[in-house]
Amino acid sequence: MGQISGSVVKRDHSTKFSGAAIYVGDYMESDILTGKILHSQKAHAKLIEVKVPELPAGYYYVDRRDVPGDNNVNIVKDDMPVFARETVEYIGEAIGMVCGPDESMVEHILSAIEVVYEDLPVVTDVLKSDTAFFDYTITKGDIDKAFKEADKVYEEVFETGFQDQTYLETQGMMAEPQAEGRVFLHGSLQCPYYVLNAVTRALGLPREKVHIAQDATGGGFGGKEDYPSILGCQVGVAAVATGHKVRCIFGRREDLEFTPKKHPSHNTYKVAVKDGRVTAMDVDVIFNGGAYTTLSAVVLQRGIICANGVYDVPNLHIRGRAIKTNTVPSGAYRGFGGPQTFVSVEMVMDHIARDLGIRPLEFKLKHLVKKGDSTSTSGKYHFDVPIVEMVEELDRICDYRKKREMYAKPQTGRYRRGIGLSMCFHGAGFTGSGERDFIKAVVRLKKSADGMVTILISNTDMGQGLRTIMPKIVAKELDLPLTQIIYEYPDTDFVPDSGPTVASRSTMVVGELLCQAAKRLRAEWQDGEEQMIEEHYKHPEFLIPFSLDDFKGDAYPTYSWLVNVIELEIDTYTGRPQVLGAYGCFDVGTPIDYNIVVGQMEGGFLQSIGYASMEYMTADKTGRIRNNSFSDYIIPTAMDVPNLKVILHTVEYPEGPYGAKGAGELPAVGAPGAYMEAVEQALESVDLHHIPFTAEDVLKSLEEAEKK
Amino acid sequence: MVNGYMPLSLKEALELRAAHELVPYGGGTDLMIEGEKDVCYLFVNKIAEMKKIVDDGQYLRIGASCTFTEVLDSPLVPQLMKEAVSRIAAPAIRNAGTMAGNIGNGSAKADSVLIEYVAGAKLRLVSVRGERVVPIEAFYKGRKELDLAKDELIVEILLPRTGLENYFYQKVGARNALAISRLSFAGVLHLEDGVIRDIAVAFGAVANTVLRFRDIEHMLIGKTIAEAKKERAAFIAAYDAAINPTRGRVSAEYRKAVCLNLLRAFLDDKGI
Numbered sequence: 001m002g003q004i005s006g007s008v009v010k011r012d013h014s015t016k017f018s019g020a021a022i023y024v025g026d027y028m029e030s031d032i033l034t035g036k037i038l039h040s041q042k043a044h045a046k047l048i049e050v051k052v053p054e055l056p057a058g059y060y061y062v063d064r065r066d067v068p069g070d071n072n073v074n075i076v077k078d079d080m081p082v083f084a085r086e087t088v089e090y091i092g093e094a095i096g097m098v099c100g101p102d103e104s105m106v107e108h109i110l111s112a113i114e115v116v117y118e119d120l121p122v123v124t125d126v127l128k129s130d131t132a133f134f135d136y137t138i139t140k141g142d143i144d145k146a147f148k149e150a151d152k153v154y155e156e157v158f159e160t161g162f163q164d165q166t167y168l169e170t171q172g173m174m175a176e177p178q179a180e181g182r183v184f185l186h187g188s189l190q191c192p193y194y195v196l197n198a199v200t201r202a203l204g205l206p207r208e209k210v211h212i213a214q215d216a217t218g219g220g221f222g223g224k225e226d227y228p229s230i231l232g233c234q235v236g237v238a239a240v241a242t243g244h245k246v247r248c249i250f251g252r253r254e255d256l257e258f259t260p261k262k263h264p265s266h267n268t269y270k271v272a273v274k275d276g277r278v279t280a281m282d283v284d285v286i287f288n289g290g291a292y293t294t295l296s297a298v299v300l301q302r303g304i305i306c307a308n309g310v311y312d313v314p315n316l317h318i319r320g321r322a323i324k325t326n327t328v329p330s331g332a333y334r335g336f337g338g339p340q341t342f343v344s345v346e347m348v349m350d351h352i353a354r355d356l357g358i359r360p361l362e363f364k365l366k367h368l369v370k371k372g373d374s375t376s377t378s379g380k381y382h383f384d385v386p387i388v389e390m391v392e393e394l395d396r397i398c399d400y401r402k403k404r405e406m407y408a409k410p411q412t413g414r415y416r417r418g419i420g421l422s423m424c425f426h427g428a429g430f431t432g433s434g435e436r437d438f439i440k441a442v443v444r445l446k447k448s449a450d451g452m453v454t455i456l457i458s459n460t461d462m463g464q465g466l467r468t469i470m471p472k473i474v475a476k477e478l479d480l481p482l483t484q485i486i487y488e489y490p491d492t493d494f495v496p497d498s499g500p501t502v503a504s505r506s507t508m509v510v511g512e513l514l515c516q517a518a519k520r521l522r523a524e525w526q527d528g529e530e531q532m533i534e535e536h537y538k539h540p541e542f543l544i545p546f547s548l549d550d551f552k553g554d555a556y557p558t559y560s561w562l563v564n565v566i567e568l569e570i571d572t573y574t575g576r577p578q579v580l581g582a583y584g585c586f587d588v589g590t591p592i593d594y595n596i597v598v599g600q601m602e603g604g605f606l607q608s609i610g611y612a613s614m615e616y617m618t619a620d621k622t623g624r625i626r627n628n629s630f631s632d633y634i635i636p637t638a639m640d641v642p643n644l645k646v647i648l649h650t651v652e653y654p655e656g657p658y659g660a661k662g663a664g665e666l667p668a669v670g671a672p673g674a675y676m677e678a679v680e681q682a683l684e685s686v687d688l689h690h691i692p693f694t695a696e697d698v699l700k701s702l703e704e705a706e707k708k
Numbered sequence: 709m710v711n712g713y714m715p716l717s718l719k720e721a722l723e724l725r726a727a728h729e730l731v732p733y734g735g736g737t738d739l740m741i742e743g744e745k746d747v748c749y750l751f752v753n754k755i756a757e758m759k760k761i762v763d764d765g766q767y768l769r770i771g772a773s774c775t776f777t778e779v780l781d782s783p784l785v786p787q788l789m790k791e792a793v794s795r796i797a798a799p800a801i802r803n804a805g806t807m808a809g810n811i812g813n814g815s816a817k818a819d820s821v822l823i824e825y826v827a828g829a830k831l832r833l834v835s836v837r838g839e840r841v842v843p844i845e846a847f848y849k850g851r852k853e854l855d856l857a858k859d860e861l862i863v864e865i866l867l868p869r870t871g872l873e874n875y876f877y878q879k880v881g882a883r884n885a886l887a888i889s890r891l892s893f894a895g896v897l898h899l900e901d902g903v904i905r906d907i908a909v910a911f912g913a914v915a916n917t918v919l920r921f922r923d924i925e926h927m928l929i930g931k932t933i934a935e936a937k938k939e940r941a942a943f944i945a946a947y948d949a950a951i952n953p954t955r956g957r958v959s960a961e962y963r964k965a966v967c968l969n970l971l972r973a974f975l976d977d978k979g980i
Binding site for chain 2: 104574575576614637638640695703
């Protein structure tokens with residue numbers, strides 16, 4: 001770790017600590033109307049009539065008839081309406097919005113509206129739906145031959161559930177009509193230009209008539225990648241229709257129930273083994289996409305590319321489908337499809353190893369990819385794969401191997417222990433050629449006459465530290481104090497489109513562009529002059545071109561890596577697990593700020609443990625999610641994983657700033673494999689097949705074992 | 709905007725309670741969540757008579773407005789009560805939430821109420837009309853149904869001074885902090901010269917009120933440990949028949965299984 005990694009006080013530390021930071025809920029003007037969404041109470045129905053009572057003066061009801069432009073939200077495939085069309089497709093879908101000055105009156109009006117529905121069949125089970133939004137296939141080698149020649153074939157199904165991002169600040173957007181027919185939107189968001197594209201389209205306005213700014217944002221974790229576009233269109237339509245500022249902020253229940261979550265999955269693994277080695281995998285990945293496509297295409301792409309894990313499997317057939325159901329559209333959550341397939345492949349590898357009588361770690365390392373090997377999409381691992389060293393580093397701090405042997409002995413008491421290990425990667429940046437073909441990032445550095453340098457990018461800080469990271473890079477290259485670098489919350493009127501803040505791309509891609517821009521500015525620096533430097537994305541030349549048509553080529557330029565170990569103790573009387581230790585080794589390249597990266601790793605790791613263990617959320621047969629409060633949707637506290645240790649391992653990426661690569665998502669990808677391996681060991685080597693694995697599941701498993 | 713009265717004496721509080729339609733407000737940790745706008749509160753957390761913890765020679769009297777933190781800090785409060793109270797929510801909530809609030813909320817999941825059941829605690833209820841002392845089991849008439857007149861306040865909790873030393877307690881929540889009980893168990897055994905003088909078993913969060921079955925407990929009272937051991941199977945079977953858990957955040961089957969597991973663990977722990 002070089003000088004760049006030394007930690008500084010986060011840029012937003014004092015404003016957030018003192019309460020001075022302005023979130024969208026903090027604007028106090030008296031002329032802001034409160035907007036509340038009329039949510040569908042039916043998961044699938046024809047909308048016959050919306051009976052709106054007579055409205056008091058100053059109160060408004062808007063719906064699809066008020067959309068001046070296209071009533072479709074621009075995300076990937078634009079099939080989600082701003083306000084419901086003739087049908088509603090999930091519980092919570094926005095039918096309309098009530099706006100007015102007094103919140104309780106708005107709520108009163110909302111409750112007085114009568115919606116007449118005509119029921120249509122509700123589908124909540126992916127296996128019973130006949131609509132696949134997306135259907136992709138990856139092939140490699142000769143799968144038929146491998147299965148024909150196999151000594152043994154394993155087939156198992158793994159299921160994963162919803163997971164909600166549970167950012168501290170719920171979704172919130174505000175729209176303001178401005179002079180000359182302009183519309184200004186701001187709020188809690190990750191991707192200002194995504195919102196701009198969606199809102200201009202819904203309002204039927206040219207680019208220059210709309211601008212989007214980010215307010216201080218209390219967490220995103222992917223949840224504010226697409227939803228602010230949807231909510232932005234809704235408040236935008238309301239502001240234009242009423243001629244007033246309109247702000248809509250979700251309550252926690254509304255947010256938990258009606259905004260995008262991680263895709264639940266149903267993954268079938270058929271694995272061929274010959275001479276003690278996995279020779280082929282035939283994988284069928286099914287993601288519950290929910291009612292509209294939103295981000296499912298890209299989440300699914302990443303999910304299936306990871307389906308063989310970190311293992312070199314010469315013959316592959318991976319089919320991935322995102323299925324339509326009448327549940328809330330699934331979306332982005334830190335990890336973006338990876339957690340679902342990684343837990344599945346880690347578990348199937350465990351089960352096969354145990355069946356073959358080999359230690360899972362030994363079995364996995366035997367299959368580990370290395371530099372130069374080909375990826376699932378016949379691309380290449382261009383750089384070192386540090387997993388072996390990371391395993392050793394982790395083993396030194398937590399005694400994995402020793403404890404694994406110890407807990408393998410028969411345990412008879414009330415409390416039983418287990419330890420598990422998982423290994424994963426996260427492909428850094430957009431999948432395939434997205435950066436080159438769609439994003440085409442542009443960054444600017446503006447130097448004023450007094451020597452202050454302003455970073456002009458559309459990337460957002462939502463707590464993850466970008467407002468600190470980016471100035472550190474620019475300050476270092478310009479050899480200026482950090483205080484001389486300005487980086488404000490972006491407004492699309494002033495910043496170029498440097499792309500969205502997603503896909504663990506910002507530091508690696510945008511940070512590198514800023515680094516290049518700063519180098520040029522330094523070379524061209526003229527005291528007392530105003531200067532503007534602009535840099536454009538350049539696709540790394542070493543990449544094997546990626547084709548989405550046949551899933552061939554380099555899906556990612558490089559990979560971040562992790563090894564996780566979970567040690568736990570299960571109370572066989574109550575089924576409750578207690579995590580005794582969570583140990584993570586992470587390679588995100590050079591950390592641009594050590595404290596920020598360690599904080600990111602700890603937080604993501606805890607989310608990942610929550611995903612495996614307690615974050616249970618499900619839609620019932622009517623399509624309703626009932627786990628819509630923090631007493632029903634359980635996320636872990638620090639008390640649940642008091643002993644959580646993170647270490648960093650660094651393999652530098654030459655195309656990232658100072659060797660940095662993707663960091664944000666990695667820690668949220670890997671814990672479930674380790675967690676479940678530990679649970680399986682504590683339950684005496686039973687094969688398990690789903691997460692979250694709750695206390696109730698533990699007792700059921702024990703009961704079944706007793707019956708056998 | 710919150711409307712309410714903040715009396716500084718019990719007398720004043722009772723007069724206000726009798727004269728107006730008021731919702732007693734201790735720490736507000738339950739009421740704030742409900743956030744009702746059209747109610748008027750009677751803030752009872754500044755009343756000195758309701759903030760004391762004293763041993764009067766007959767009972768340990770815990771003032772109704774004592775916060776959970778104050779209970780934890782008191783040298784007089786028995787360890788069993790402290791164990792249960794220490795598992796309520798998180799420090800910030802324990803600093804605000806009160807003993808009477810835990811009772812008055814009317815939930816079978818209330819962690820301190822389980823201990824009041826197993827201790828056979830009584831509540832001192834006072835109004836301008838006078839006062840009465842009611843056993844906790846009689847006070848809870850059903851889910852959210854309390855034997856509390858509109859002009860009455862819970863002023864004190866009366867715990868027996870001894871008898872809670874030999875206990876077995878477990879809270880089962882969905883996580884280790886900020887967790888509503890999915891099930892809770894407390895068992896107390898009082899032995900004299902090898903004979904069971906008293907045994908009490910209570911289950912929280914499985915039905916509309918905390919459950920305690922005195923008739924089942926009587927199966928073991930007056931027996932030696934050796935005699936009790938012979939009754940063990942019948943004793944467990946009696947609870948198996950008596951407990952019919954409600955389905956909630958977890959299934960009824962899970963609740964039942966864990967109730968019986970913890971009952972067995974209690975008996976194991978006490979050598980029965």
